[in-house]
Amino acid sequence: MMKKAILLVYLALGLYGAVASWRIPPLRGLRDALARNSVIPFQDYSCIKELAGDKGRMDFLGPGSTGGAGQERFDFVAAQYVLAPALLHSGYSGQDLVVARYTEEEELNQALREYRLEIVQSCGRGVYLLREGSSP
Amino acid sequence: MTAIGIALGLTQPFILGLALCSAAFNGLDRRTWLLAAALSGPFGLALTSALFFLYTRLTYPGHGFLYYAILESLLAAGGLLFLLRRRRSDNSSRALHTDRLPRGWVAVLAVALVAAVAISLGRFWTGVLANPDGRWDAWITWNLRARFIFLGGERWLDGFSRELMVGQTDYPLLVPISVARLWFYAGEASRLAPAVVAFLFTFSIMGAVGAALSAMRLPRQAVLAVFTLASAPALVEAGAMQFGDVPVAAFILGSLILYFVHASGRMPVQRGAAVLLGASLGAAAWTKPEGLSFLVCFLICWVFFEGVARKQRLDTFVHSSLRLAAGLLPFALCLVVFQRQLAGANRFFSDRDFLDVLGKLSDAERYAIVAGAFLKQAGLLGGWTFGAAPLVTVGLVFGIRRLSIAERKTVLAGAITLCLAAASYFLVYVISPGNPQTRMSVSLSRVVLQLYPALVFLVFFLQRWPLQPSSPTAGLPAAE
Numbered sequence: 001m002m003k004k005a006i007l008l009v010y011l012a013l014g015l016y017g018a019v020a021s022w023r024i025p026p027l028r029g030l031r032d033a034l035a036r037n038s039v040i041p042f043q044d045y046s047c048i049k050e051l052a053g054d055k056g057r058m059d060f061l062g063p064g065s066t067g068g069a070g071q072e073r074f075d076f077v078a079a080q081y082v083l084a085p086a087l088l089h090s091g092y093s094g095q096d097l098v099v100a101r102y103t104e105e106e107e108l109n110q111a112l113r114e115y116r117l118e119i120v121q122s123c124g125r126g127v128y129l130l131r132e133g134s135s136p
Numbered sequence: 137m138t139a140i141g142i143a144l145g146l147t148q149p150f151i152l153g154l155a156l157c158s159a160a161f162n163g164l165d166r167r168t169w170l171l172a173a174a175l176s177g178p179f180g181l182a183l184t185s186a187l188f189f190l191y192t193r194l195t196y197p198g199h200g201f202l203y204y205a206i207l208e209s210l211l212a213a214g215g216l217l218f219l220l221r222r223r224r225s226d227n228s229s230r231a232l233h234t235d236r237l238p239r240g241w242v243a244v245l246a247v248a249l250v251a252a253v254a255i256s257l258g259r260f261w262t263g264v265l266a267n268p269d270g271r272w273d274a275w276i277t278w279n280l281r282a283r284f285i286f287l288g289g290e291r292w293l294d295g296f297s298r299e300l301m302v303g304q305t306d307y308p309l310l311v312p313i314s315v316a317r318l319w320f321y322a323g324e325a326s327r328l329a330p331a332v333v334a335f336l337f338t339f340s341i342m343g344a345v346g347a348a349l350s351a352m353r354l355p356r357q358a359v360l361a362v363f364t365l366a367s368a369p370a371l372v373e374a375g376a377m378q379f380g381d382v383p384v385a386a387f388i389l390g391s392l393i394l395y396f397v398h399a400s401g402r403m404p405v406q407r408g409a410a411v412l413l414g415a416s417l418g419a420a421a422w423t424k425p426e427g428l429s430f431l432v433c434f435l436i437c438w439v440f441f442e443g444v445a446r447k448q449r450l451d452t453f454v455h456s457s458l459r460l461a462a463g464l465l466p467f468a469l470c471l472v473v474f475q476r477q478l479a480g481a482n483r484f485f486s487d488r489d490f491l492d493v494l495g496k497l498s499d500a501e502r503y504a505i506v507a508g509a510f511l512k513q514a515g516l517l518g519g520w521t522f523g524a525a526p527l528v529t530v531g532l533v534f535g536i537r538r539l540s541i542a543e544r545k546t547v548l549a550g551a552i553t554l555c556l557a558a559a560s561y562f563l564v565y566v567i568s569p570g571n572p573q574t575r576m577s578v579s580l581s582r583v584v585l586q587l588y589p590a591l592v593f594l595v596f597f598l599q600r601w602p603l604q605p606s607s608p609t610a611g612l613p614a615a616e
Binding site: 002003006007008010011013014015017018019021022 | 244258526529
């Protein structure tokens with residue numbers, strides 16, 4: 001009788017525990033993280049450093065950069081996840097690429113002119129894949 | 137179209153997995169059918185991932201996915217034909233019909249099981265909706281590599297470049313290839329595919345535990361074990377986050393179950409089980425480095441228990457070892473090719489100074505830190521609100537049933553293998569670079585989860601059923 005009661009308690013506790021521990025976590029989609037971010041470089045290249053220093057609009061999230069922890073690292077990974085294979089498919093190795101977000105077209109054009117960058121691919125929602133250009 | 141493509145991509149592994157089980161079990165009867173069905177998904181994905189990998193390495197960079205799909209379809213058609221032609225007469229109905237419970241208890245167990253499984257399905261579904269790309273490890277390792285395989289074309293090997301800087305480039309490819317295969321069939325990198333792969337591994341664990349226990353013990357014990365796995369959140373949540381630890385857990389569990397089938401004498405398919413056992417061990421190693429570590433631990437126990445303790449004839453031991461090696465071979469081949477041609481350095485063992493490792497091994501404080509974390513994690517096993525307390529309490533109250541000599545040795549071998557695997561994880565944390573606490577805070581719960589389903593299987597295999605009418609062996613399927 002005692003064992004039967006314990007078995008019933010076990011089943012009841014199991015079901016209670018299952019329901020009580022069921023938490024619905026907040027949305028953590030990678031693309032949402034990417035959209036929140038401003039700029040994410042693949043490598044810490046000098047021209048990008050200069051751009052960040054001047055404008056203060058770029059976050060450096062790769063190794064040797066000012067970022068690298070918490071949310072920033074999360075976004076860096078997000079960018080790699082979403083974009084890296086697509087870039088490689090386009091024929092770029094990734095080492096001279098920058099992922100940037102410009103909400104205004106004028107800002108984008110200014111950055112392209114000033115820092116000799118060119119667009120490799122537009123990824124939507126103001127996110128662009130850029131690389132060092134050959135002409136000013 | 138995406139869903140149809142994914143369904144098509146899943147059908148072939150299921151057929152191949154089922155055909156493999158049928159071949160190994162010399163046909164499928166009532167006792168082996170459920171087990172084969174539960175194992176066919178993981179086995180099928182393991183087989184197709186190995187096949188895809190070897191095909192790609194042999195033909196790289198010339199041929200596209202179409203030729204592979206044709207090859208796989210031909211194999212699946214052959215597997216289907218094999219399944220249809222090979223049916224074994226059912227000689228086990230007696231064993232499955234001896235489990236008689238009072239109707240009231242049948243209703244209680246059925247309601248509890250259905251409710252727990254429904255909750256686990258709901259938990260998985262909401263977990264996937266909230267984390268459509270999975271979580272950290274899924275992005276930086278598994279799905280990132282899958283995206284390179286699918287999108288990278290001839291440059292997919294760039295996915296192992298150090299330029300990516302994150303993720304584990306030395307992790308094998310069972311999960312990434314399984315996801316990428318479905319994307320190829322679907323024609324796009326849909327978020328559905330990795331979620332479906334995670335679902336399959338997560339719920340095949342429950343299916344395998346249930347099928348194995350109902351074949352080797354009693355259906356009522358199978359129900360209680362599945363209830364335990366389904367009601368605890370840890371397994372299902374890790375599955376929904378698309379962590380690679382769940383597939384490893386599935387293959388570790390599969391290995392233990394197949395070893396029990398092979399060695400306990402409770403099922404008449406020992407020979408074929410050894411081949412499947414080798415395949416399961418190989419698939420674990422082809423999934424994650426912890427799987428490779430489990431393989432080594434298992435082989436140590438295999439040599440001792442099968443070669444020495446069981447006092448078998450030498451030729452019997454050699455034959456069963458050869459069968460095990462035959463199942464292991466395709467995955468060992470994949471691992472060797474992967475390690476030699478693609479894999480990056482292992483973060484724990486590469487570029488390590490021997491004296492540094494020795495220093496960490498002789499640091500008592502590190503042992504204390506790691507042991508404390510392991511003990512804490514053991515108390516939280518399964519992630520229940522009440523931790524592992526209910527499972528332990530029930531285990532203690534209900535007691536252990538009487539075992540045959542063969543079963544005792546089998547259970548001991550299984551338990552020691554799991555302990556050796558846990559000890560190997562322990563040592564890796566002790567020698568890991570930096571503070572082990574930091575590393576354990578992000579990975580220990582997942583690493584322990586790899587052994588959790590196998591532990592649940594072992595506990596319920598051993599446990600005496602609380603409502604046993606007369607003798608401890610009453611109602612058990614007959615040993616053959």
